[in-house]
Amino acid sequence: MNTNTTATQQRAPGVWPTLQAHDAPGLIDFLVDTVGFLRTAVYEDGDRVAHAQLDWPEGGGIMLGSYNPDSKPWSLQPGTFGAYVVTDRVDDLYERLSAAGAKIIREIEDQPYGSRDFAIADPEGNKWSFGTYRGEPSPAGTVDDRH
Template sequence: MSASLSVFTLYRDPMAAVSWLVEAFGFEVVNSFGAEEGTIDHAELRLGDAVVMVQAALDGQGPAPEAEGSTSRAPVLSLDDEASVGALYERVSAAGARTLHAPGTTPWGNYRFEVLDPEGHQWSVGSYRPGMSW
């Protein structure tokens, strides 16, 4: 069986979210749909093989609440090496991300950082590729 996994995240201001993800992470917009000119209801962004979909949040929808330095869910972006992780941390920090965990190595060997984007969604970026043998 062949499978792939993408993540979608709901944003109150999807236009601003897409702009920020392009600036902060370097994503490229590959598809975008808006019911009206100048709006985004759904967008698809790619960075290498990673795909994230941004959708307009309905009233009451938003990020998972932060508790003890984390939220209950986060997209995980896997990069090639520690140098790439460190460079991206500098980039997202300069774009205004709030740091939850500065770059460091986990007990399972993942060099990673975790940040909150401007709407409070957690992002985890590391050198470990989930699903691969340790």
């Protein structure tokens, strides 16, 4: 079932991290209701999530679905995923997730490379780091302008 109710808008190419979950509906609820991802699309196949797209309000997103060990070669063990999510509101997010009882695995702190960040584990055991680091600028001439 597609739960996207907004007008279709073309996206720029990007990298989409993917993960699988034993309880995909529960993980989706945690990532949307607790963390703050947007539920863009959820396609179900019976009692399983065949595909879900969750967007991060500040840009980017992830895709996930129900764990299926028979979907080789693309079977990803739940709880083995890790991601860094960029946010300009890291302190607010830390306070909100702490208050919601999220499992904090690294307290908020300033890093020597200029980021302020912290990390949590979701109910499946995946690790999520949230911080202000947007990456270093690309070296001149390395961006593909053929589009």
